[in-house]
Amino acid sequence: MTIKINVPDIGNKEMEVIEVLIKEGDIIKHKQPLLIAEGDKTSIEVPSPTNGTVEAIKVTIGDKIKTGSLIMTLKEINPLSSPKRTNSNNSKVTTDNSYTGSELLNTYSTPKLKRLANKFDIKLASIKGSGNKGRVLESDIQCYIKSKLKQANETLTNKLSSNMFGNIKEITIKRTQKLLGKALHKSWLTIPHVTQFDEADVTDLERFRIKQNIKLNNKTIKHKVTLLSFLIKVVSKVLKEMPLFNSSIAEDNDKIIYKEYVNIGIAVNTGKELLVPVIRNVDKKDIIELSYDLLEVSNKAKLGKLRNEDFQGGSFTISNLGNIGGSYFTPIVNYPEVAILGVSKTYIKPIWNGNKFIARLIIPISLSYDHRIINGAEGASFIRMLNYIISDIRYLLA
Secondary structure, X not given: OEEEEEOOOEOEOOEEEEEEOOOOOOEEOOOOEEEEEEOOOOEEEEEOOOOEEEEEEOOOOOOEEOOOOEEEEEEEOOOOOOXXXXXXXXXXXXXXXXXXXXXXXXHOOOHHHHHHHHHOOOOHHHOOOOOHHHOOOHHHHHHHHHHHHHHHHHHXXXXXXXXXXXXXXXXXXXXXXXXXXXXXXXXXXXXXXXXXXXXXXOHHHHXXXXXXXXXXXXXXXXXXXXXXXXXXXXXXXXXXXXXXXXXXXXXXXXXXXXXXXXXXXXXXXXXXXXXXXXXXXXXXXXXXXXXXXXXXXXXXXXHOXXXXXXXXXXXXXXXXXXXXXOOOOOOOOOOOEOEEEEEOOOEXXXXXXXXXXXXXXXXXXXXEEEXXXXXXXXXXXXXXXXXXXXXXXXXXXX
């Protein structure tokens, strides 16, 4: 009995025949692959529905086929018998040695994969396929390439370690540095950063700070009020006026979480590593209390006595490079916060007052923020308000 073999249901898509796995006269088995067709994103193999002898093949490589297309006819033989096939010399081949298509499928690849393999000079036979019947997939080639790159990197590392270019020294990255690096990496990948730069005139503030320290010294208070103490207090004032900068984005990205507390993280350089402990309830503390908290967290950081809870609960961060130097920089937002203020070293700048140039003490500031919820106008408003308050600390009482 002659059986027509049609393409099974492959949806509405049209595919191209890229391999014909049998020829006329072959004796084939049930479920043996007959041909392979390729579409835009996938490839399929059409299996035989029964045992039989190939009578006529109705398609060739390059033909377009779809659901229901006639691809060949078979002369059915007893499904229970042991089918034989004729090789190219017309000699009989037993079932045990007969071709089932699996040999080809083990190294089969689509033209796209062949081009990819050729591009990287890869022999497909050397790759173990993870697809159906050992077929090599694109992901297999990608894994193979990654494996080879890893081996190359390890080889290079070994060469470097063997003093190929000179002596080297390896130092294990500290756990705290790894955690901070992981958090910064996540922030940089997650948050679209924008940084705005400006200058703040702290001349009058610095004069007031010096006078305050003289008064405190007369009262035998050992710690001094620093410029950073005032900056922390000024930032807390601005955050109360512009609460969007004291918020975070919910994990589902559908909500903004406004925080009614003001906890500010302060980047502390211990000389060995950078830590960001948090000072809590900044808006409820005066300058003296804040200066004491700053001294305490700084000493704990340098002595390695900070606890896990000392790093938690921050709603905004200040990164102060004033004691190191430099001018402007781009601080990375401390995820899941939405903004961070970078503060650089003060310097004297001549400012025209309408009649003459006068020397003023200027501090460079850099504000980075999450552009998903904070726009440029809001960033500029934050800096402008910060400048107003810094230039005249009486605004702190408003």
